[in-house]
Amino acid sequence: MNDANQKDNVDNASASEKHSKAYTPKKGHATPSRKQAQAASGAFEARFSTAESYGESRKKRKELKASMSDEEWKQYKADQKEARRKQQQAAQAAMDRGEEKYLLPRDKGQEKRFIRDFVDARRYLNNLVMPFAIILLVLLFIGQKQQTLGAAVSMVAMVIMIVLFIEGVYLGRKASRAAKAKYPHTTESGFSLGFYAYGRATQPRRWRTPKPRVEIGDKVE
Known part of the structure; x- marks a missing residue:
């Protein structure tokens, strides 16, 4: 086991010598997409938006729009806008009160x-x-x-x-x-x-x- 570790150390040292000082090692994971970053815990969108993903929400809206008349769809959008406004007001009020869940980092x-x-x-x-x-x-x-x-x-x-x-x-x-x-x-x-x-x-x-x-x-x- 020690021989294997020593060999790995030698290989890593040799690899590092081959690269210039400007070489930046890989992070080991892919850069998250914008949607993933917004859904991450602590992000503004994660704290104040619904748990549905953008794709799920868009699909749901299309299905609802197809099942409604123009007047019903306009009313639905107005109701959704009012619900988001109330949600944002409630979140801001919780932030003002100092509730830990809603505070910025x-x-x-x-x-x-x-x-x-x-x-x-x-x-x-x-x-x-x-x-x-x-x-x-x-x-x-x-x-x-x-x-x-x-x-x-x-x-x-x-x-x-x-x-x-x-x-x-x-x-x-x-x-x-x-x-x-x-x-x-x-x-x-x-x-x-x-x-x-x-x-x-x-x-x-x-x-x-x-x-x-x-x-x-x-x-x-």
């Missing part, structure tokens, strides 16, 4: 849930990033015609950006330390947790998904 996990509560319980200057960006664009547009105003706006914008960056670094490090202290065996990296906290903080509170579960000022442990 980036939002899943107890650590991410803790980070969201940690950020949602406090106010940060980074909460104003979007309004500040809109105001800055307007002022810079005006400043193109008034050089004095443009120079002043650029200086103020630079100062604000530095302040926001410093706060973002501070928030990210503080949130990641708190999450790791609560979940010492987490496999999430400190950078990943910190960046997630920063991204959450830069979104206006009412636009956040999942929706905040805590009020500002609540103690999160």
Whole structure:
């Protein structure tokens, strides 16, 4: 058995020497089709669509259309559209509530849930990033015609950006330390947790998904 293993190792080494540095080994499996990727667990389509495949659904629709009058078919399509709308609304509501099944991969996990509560319980200057960006664009547009105003706006914008960056670094490090202290065996990296906290903080509170579960000022442990 050892001789066979040694022979395989020698053969693999010889094969690797024959290939150039640019050689990419085969994956060992075929690249999934678009339909297979959409049906994979965790994909958007898999979470919000029916369990039927595209081919099955298309065949069913053809059979139904053949058995219906034009008016019945129009009504059927209207009913299906309304059913999809309600399904999407229900899925979005479940996502807003933070139900794990409907969350995006980036939002899943107890650590991410803790980070969201940690950020949602406090106010940060980074909460104003979007309004500040809109105001800055307007002022810079005006400043193109008034050089004095443009120079002043650029200086103020630079100062604000530095302040926001410093706060973002501070928030990210503080949130990641708190999450790791609560979940010492987490496999999430400190950078990943910190960046997630920063991204959450830069979104206006009412636009956040999942929706905040805590009020500002609540103690999160």
